[in-house]
Amino acid sequence: xxxxxxxxxxxxxxxxxxxxxxxxxxxxxxxxxxxxxxxxxxxxxxxxxxxxxxxxxxxxxxxxxxxxxxxxxxxxxxxxxxxxxxxxxxxxxxxxxxxxxxxxxxxxxxxxxxx
Amino acid sequence: xxxxxxxxxxxxxxxxxxxxxxxxxxxxxxxxxxxxxxxxxxxxxxxxxxxxxxxxxxxxxxxxxxxxxxxxxxxxxxxxxxxxxxxxxxxxxxxxxxxxxxxxxxxxxxxx
Numbered sequence: 001x002x003x004x005x006x007x008x009x010x011x012x013x014x015x016x017x018x019x020x021x022x023x024x025x026x027x028x029x030x031x032x033x034x035x036x037x038x039x040x041x042x043x044x045x046x047x048x049x050x051x052x053x054x055x056x057x058x059x060x061x062x063x064x065x066x067x068x069x070x071x072x073x074x075x076x077x078x079x080x081x082x083x084x085x086x087x088x089x090x091x092x093x094x095x096x097x098x099x100x101x102x103x104x105x106x107x108x109x110x111x112x113x114x115x
Numbered sequence: 116x117x118x119x120x121x122x123x124x125x126x127x128x129x130x131x132x133x134x135x136x137x138x139x140x141x142x143x144x145x146x147x148x149x150x151x152x153x154x155x156x157x158x159x160x161x162x163x164x165x166x167x168x169x170x171x172x173x174x175x176x177x178x179x180x181x182x183x184x185x186x187x188x189x190x191x192x193x194x195x196x197x198x199x200x201x202x203x204x205x206x207x208x209x210x211x212x213x214x215x216x217x218x219x220x221x222x223x224x225x226x227x
Binding site: 006034036041042043044045046049091093095104106107108109111 | 123149216219
C-alpha cells in the first residue's frame with residue numbers, strides 16, 4: 001500500500017497566491033525527504049532535500065525563498081510555493097527514505113496549476 | 116547527472132514483442148539503480164532495482180542489465196502488453212540519504 005502520501009493531488013490557484021503541498025510518510029519515519037518537479041514530457045528534477053529539524057538543501061537554480069520547505073516532524077514535509085506564477089505550474093512529487101536510506105518511496109504527486 | 120529540458124524519446128513496439136529500454140547513468144559512484152514506470156498524471160512506480168555488485172536481475176516479465184564499465188542500464192520487458200505503455204525512467208542512487216537522480220526517460224508505446 002501507499003507509504004508516502006501527498007496532499008493535495010490537484011490544486012489550482014491564482015497567480016500571486018501561495019500554495020502548500022504536504023508529503024507524509026505513513027508508517028515509517030523519514031529523516032530525509034526529497035522534492036521533485038516534473039514539467040510535461042520531461043524527467044523529474046530534484047528541487048531540494050528536506051531534512052527533519054534543519055534547513056532544506058536546495059539544488060542550483062531553485063529559489064529557496066519561493067519554494068519554502070518545512071520538515072518539522074519525522075513524518076511530514078511541506079513545500080510551499082509562494083507568490084505562485086503560471087510558470088510554476090507543474091507536477092510536484094516527494095519521496096522519502098526509510099531508516100538507513102535503503103528504500104525509497106514516492107508520493108502520488110501533486111498537480112499545481114497557476115492561473 | 117540530471118535530465119534537463121529534452122523531449123522524451125519514444126519506443127514503439129508491437130503487442131507481444133519484447134521491449135528494450137536503455138539508459139546511461141552519470142555517476143560512477145552510484146551503487147543502486149532503479150527502473151520506474153510513470154503513467155500519465157501519476158507518480159513513479161517502482162519496477163525493479165539492481166545493486167552495483169550485480170549485472171543482471173530478473174523480475175516478472177522484466178529484466179534489468181547493468182554494465183558498470185560503460186555506465187549503462189537496460190530494462191527488458193518480455194511479451195509487451197498495452198498496459199506497459201508509459202514513460203520509463205532509470206534512476207541512480209548512492210547509499211545513504213542521498214536523492215535519486217533520474218535519467219531522461221523513454222516513452223514506451225505498445226501497438227495492439
